[in-house]
Amino acid sequence: MLHWLQHYRRAMLPGDISAGIVVAMMMIPQGMAYALVAGLPPVAGIYASIVPPLLYALFGTSSTQSVGPMAIISLMTASTLAPLAAPGSALYGVLAAQLALLSGAVLLACGLLRIGFLANFFSRPVMSGFTIGSALLIAWGQLRPLVGGMPPELHLPSALLGLGALALLAWSRSYLAPVLRRAGMAPAAADIGSKLAPMLVVIGATALVAALGLDARGVATTGAVPAGLPGLNLATSSGHWQALLQPALLIGFMVFLISMSGAQALALKRGEKLKSNRELVGLGAANIGSALSGGFPVTGSMSRSAVNFSAGANSQLASIITAALLALALVAPSGWLALLPLPVLAATIIVAVLGMLDLSLLRTAWRYDRADAAALLATASGVLVLGVEAGVVVGVALSMGALIWRASRPHIAVLGRIPGSEHFRNIDRYSTETAPGLLMLRIDAGLFFGNVEAVNERIEDELAAHPATRHLVLVLSAVNAIDTSALFGLAELNTSLKQRGVLLHLAEVKGPVMDRLKESSLLQALHGRLFLSAAKAWDDLVDS
Missing domain, CATH: 3.30.750.24 (STAS domain)
Known part of the structure; x- marks a missing residue:
């Protein structure tokens, strides 16, 4: 524990401070948006971004891992809880925290028992298919809030605001960094600047709602955000433990896989060595912390971790600084957050999840191994048609079936x-x-x-x-x-x-x-x- 703190040097502090500030600015719109995906009030996304990174910094081994809400895990949370309670209800919030508690306990037990190798049963094609299916499912689910309804019944002010934000964010994702570099900005700073575009768009849209009174004209907003830090949450529903156990197992494995894939790629760039069982303990503690502070299941975000790395993070102190700034945002006057327009948050979600689509692995698998390509397509289709959990089970079953079929017919x-x-x-x-x-x-x-x-x-x-x-x-x-x-x-x-x-x-x-x-x-x-x-x-x- 705190191995990084024992070897901390003063020269590392500026990078950690800058990274902590940048990621905090990303986390506010992302956390609130992903809470909506999970079917929870937006403030739950900020709650889930404060305690979890603090606990991960205590136990985890990655210097750049940014732990908090993430689109895919939020979707899995929503798909698990929707049959059990009405989204936005008090019971729904209790079950979300209970699901995080169970997922954290699963991760913590796997880490203490050193059985992280079980995650290897999720092949890359299955993970890619899961990501593709989940991204499309999330994007589809955000069409209604993006335009204030479903075609042809659109709310014109909401549609203009949402589609305008969508176009601006899509342009920023592809072209803002090159424009900033041509303007003389350093490449690293330009890349970070492009990543902050969602925060700037959200601030601008909030100002527009306030100036034009768009909320009075029917544009949906987040509403009042409770001020102050989250309290200790010990509420559980005794009748739902069994219903949540199986989804918690799956969410726990997905949390570990998503976190490790991003953190491992960044660790290789610095020559760092991650300890998988310590990562399990750190992620388990983070989810238990999220449950106790009114949050929902969390994981390491690949996009935020990459920004954390690019912004100069040298240790877990960067995540601690991010958590402190988010806590300060809740303690400080937060009335402006009530005017955050939901169409713009929907646009940030759509751009973020569609940016996760990567068909290169499908093309490679199609040329190299049709069985893996079939598993990828089946997983993506299963997620879209049958739901998140069933889609993953279908993909894993196909991958294991292909493995058994090959082993039963040796060359x-x-x-x-x-x-x-x-x-x-x-x-x-x-x-x-x-x-x-x-x-x-x-x-x-x-x-x-x-x-x-x-x-x-x-x-x-x-x-x-x-x-x-x-x-x-x-x-x-x-x-x-x-x-x-x-x-x-x-x-x-x-x-x-x-x-x-x-x-x-x-x-x-x-x-x-x-x-x-x-x-x-x-x-x-x-x-x-x-x-x-x-x-x-x-x-x-x-x-x-």
């Missing part, structure tokens, strides 16, 4: 010798020589209950194609494990081959596999021999 190569050498290669890929009566097969996967029958079938096919075979050599250089089912399969193959006058030999058996085989009776019952290399088997068996 097996018929080997021949490269003339004049001791190298043996696939006869279908290289110009090789073979010997009459000798069949050499290389199995390119571990042998287990799921593929032993397929392996035996392929062996029988090759024996039928080579009826003169007297010696069958299984080259096990690529076999890392042989389970009990496969052991019995090899024993049965050994007996069957003996009855047909064919000797079974094993070559290039790895040490760990050999250690296991020595504990069985297979080696004693083997009618053939063990060879250290394929070359030795060739030399001893050719013409024998």
Whole structure:
């Protein structure tokens, strides 16, 4: 804990201060907007941005991670709670905090038990499909507040304000940084300036609402924001623990994956080493802190963390400064926040989530592995059609199914010798020589209950194609494990081959596999021999 503070240097302070200020300016509109996505009052987004980063700074290991509300986790919160309570109701707020408490407990337990490796079951294509589906779902959900209704029933002042903000934000995202650089601003400062565009647009739109009285003309605003810091929240609903447990498990895993993907990329740029189990503890504590301060599930934001990094953050002190400034914003007069127009907040959400769309992984997967591409598309479609949780389950199930399907059909190569050498290669890929009566097969996967029958079938096919075979050599250089089912399969193959006058030999058996085989009776019952290399088997068996 606080390892970064023990090694803190005064030279790091200016960067932490500047980063803390910049991220605080981003956090106000983002936090309020993502609270709306979660179905909560806007102020809940600020509550969820104060205590969580403080606790993450105590336990976490990333110097640039910005912990707080994030679009995808907010969407998962809304999809979990909508069937249980009316959005905006007192019970809904209680359940949001309870969901954060459970998610934090899951993360904390995983960190303490050191089982962060379970998150590896979410492949990159599944994560990409989840992000694409969630981004489209969030953007679609913001169309109504963006224009004050659904076409053709639009509220003209709201539509003009929302669409104008949307166009300005989209332009700023693509073109503001180059314009600022051409104006003479340093590249890093220009990039940060473009990231602050949402805050400036929100301030300008709020001023416009106040000046023109747009709230009296029907433009929806956030309404009164409670002044003061969040109080200790211990309220829970005893009848909803079971209903929230499964979503909390999924949200916990997603919090960890999203946080680690962004933090790891930034850590590599600085040569830092993240400790995954410590990250789990830090994120768990952050979510528990959010629950106790009236917030909802939070995670490390990839976009805010990148801004934190670019703005010069050198340690977790930057996040502490951000939290302090947000707390000050609640303590200071906050009446102006009541005039924040919801169409503009909707525009900031749409631009932010559509900026997360990245189809490059889909293009790569389509060319490289259609099964991964199918998992990506199925996850995205599942999120859009079936909902967030069901979409993720579909994607994970497809990925695991593809993995099992591949493992159950291992590649097996018929080997021949490269003339004049001791190298043996696939006869279908290289110009090789073979010997009459000798069949050499290389199995390119571990042998287990799921593929032993397929392996035996392929062996029988090759024996039928080579009826003169007297010696069958299984080259096990690529076999890392042989389970009990496969052991019995090899024993049965050994007996069957003996009855047909064919000797079974094993070559290039790895040490760990050999250690296991020595504990069985297979080696004693083997009618053939063990060879250290394929070359030795060739030399001893050719013409024998």
